[in-house]
Amino acid sequence: MKVTIIPPAMKFLYNVKFKLKAASLLFIIITLVLAAQLWERYRYDKLQKSVTTIYNDRLLPASYIFELTDLLYKNHIFKLKDQKQTDAYRENKRAIDSIINLYEKTYLTKEEVDFWQSFKQDLNHYTANTDSASSYSSFEIVIKDLHNLNEIQLKEGGIEHKQSKSIIEGSLLSSNFVLVLLITLGLIAVILLGISDRAIYKNAIKGREQLN
Numbered sequence: 001m002k003v004t005i006i007p008p009a010m011k012f013l014y015n016v017k018f019k020l021k022a023a024s025l026l027f028i029i030i031t032l033v034l035a036a037q038l039w040e041r042y043r044y045d046k047l048q049k050s051v052t053t054i055y056n057d058r059l060l061p062a063s064y065i066f067e068l069t070d071l072l073y074k075n076h077i078f079k080l081k082d083q084k085q086t087d088a089y090r091e092n093k094r095a096i097d098s099i100i101n102l103y104e105k106t107y108l109t110k111e112e113v114d115f116w117q118s119f120k121q122d123l124n125h126y127t128a129n130t131d132s133a134s135s136y137s138s139f140e141i142v143i144k145d146l147h148n149l150n151e152i153q154l155k156e157g158g159i160e161h162k163q164s165k166s167i168i169e170g171s172l173l174s175s176n177f178v179l180v181l182l183i184t185l186g187l188i189a190v191i192l193l194g195i196s197d198r199a200i201y202k203n204a205i206k207g208r209e210q211l212n
Contacts, residue, residue, distance in 0.1 A: 022188070025188065026185065026188060026189075029181055029184060029185050029188070030185070032181055033178055033181050033182065033185070036174055036177055036178045036181070037178070039174060040171060040174050040175070040178075043167050043170055043171050043174070044171070046167055047164060047167045047168065047171075050160050050163050050164045050167065051164060053107070053160055054157060054160045054161070054164070056106065056107075057106050057107040057156075058153050058156055058157040058160065059157070060102075060106060061103055061106050061149075061153055062150060062153045062154075062157075064099050064102060064103045065103075065146050065149055065150045065153070067095075067099055068096060068099050068100075068103075068146060069143065069146050071092045071095055071096050071099070072096065072139070072142060072143070072146075074088075074092055075089055075092045075093065075096070076135075076139050078092075079135065080135070080136075100120070103116070104116075109152065109156060111152060112149065112152050112156075115145060115148050115149050115152065116149065118145055119142065119145035119146065119149065122138065122141045122142045122145055123142050123145075125138055126138040126139055126141070126142050
């Protein structure tokens with residue numbers, strides 16, 4: 001039986017070559033894990049921004065519209081009863097002006113800007129209208145403007161909700177990918193710890209014999 005003897009220098013080279021391959025594989029896996037973690041952080045920041053947008057730019061404006069509608073209805077009754085000089089009417093008027101200022105500080109889409117400008121114009125027209133006969137029709141126009149604005153809130157909120165859902169689903173996939181990489185990394189580490197130098201040399205000898 002022919003015995004192949006590998007010089008010590010060759011053994012060292014085989015050992016270094018094997019460990020370099022293993023180290024390269026581990027480096028690739030670790031790089032993928034880090035990249036996945038950075039991507040996950042990006043998606044988390046995006047999700048946080050989306051949730052903040054839903055609250056600040058959709059839920060709050062929707063509550064403002066509800067408050068405006070309620071206050072306008074109350075003042076409309078005062079106006080019909082010719083009670084515009086009452087303290088309650090003036091207090092409601094100040095509250096309406098305050099809510100309008102708050103609404104304009106939120107993010108407005110182009111469509112929303114157009115409806116908002118129409119609302120303010122119609123509101124000014126309604127406020128200046130002293131004819132009780134046409135006051136009701138102008139008031140209905142103002143309420144319709146608020147209804148249109150509320151519809152925009154619902155639509156934009158739905159878009160943000162879909163984006164948030166997509167981000168969450170992508171995060172689950174990313175988490176599963178990282179889990180697979182970590183499991184693979186652990187298996188490779190276990191295999192490397194279980195492989196002795198003797199096994200490395202044995203594979204090297206087998207390879208040389210096949211070449212011969």
